[in-house]
Amino acid sequence: MTEIRTPRLLLRRWHDDDLAPMAEINADPQVMRWIDDGAVRDLEQTAQDIERWEEEWDEEGFGLFAVELLASGELAGFTGLSLVEGLPDVPAAVAISWRFGSSFWGQGYASEAAHATLEFALQDRGLDQVVSVTRAGDDASENIIRKLGMTEERETVDPVHGFPLRVHAIDLTEFEG
Structure with missing residues (x-):
């Protein structure tokens, strides 16, 4: 079972009791x-999401980690790697993403988990590059992206919703883990 421990977090595969939080x-x-x-998203949609995330782990050897606080055992959210889908401008890319409950914002958890995930991508999975795709205006995510050392590669448009997107990337041979 794939797990990563950071000073404050446990990044792990999904458990049944993660669904409600x-x-x-x-x-x-x-x-x-x-x-x-x-x-x-409701409970049923979240269950489908978790099932899809677990399938990606099985098929690709990477996926979205459930992020648990070591101090309390609470599920704070997720971070991890996934294949970019539905963006013709970003073919065959692996993206890092995160989503945390609002009560966990502003405490550095997302940056800590994302940094550990990039180390995992380089050291354990041998990936050469990781991208991040964010909606323009998402300043909190942009801040994390900067902390990771990712640089903007291009702007594009979400083909489904029409939102402007920013694609950042990092060459993992230059990542300072």
Whole structure:
């Protein structure tokens, strides 16, 4: 089982008891504001998401980690790697992403988890490059992207929703883990 420990976090595969707290995170309009069309997701949709994330682990050897606080055992959200889909401007790329409950914002958890995920991508999975795709205006995610040392490669448009997107990348041979 793939796990990563950081000073404050455990990044791990998904457990059945993660469904309710992840559904609560997905039901928060503040959290979902910058994701897809901004719509919240219910329990059933969250269950489908987790199932899809676990399938990606099995098929690709990487996926989205559940992020648990070591101090309390609480599920804070997720971070991890996934294949970029549906963006013709970004073919065959692996993207890093994160989503945390709003009560966990501003404490450095997303940056800590994302940094550990980039190390995992380089050291354990041998990836050469990782991208991040964000909606223009998502300043909090842009801040994390800068902390990771990623640089903007291009702007594009979400083909489904029409939102402007920014694609950042990092060559993992230059990543300072």
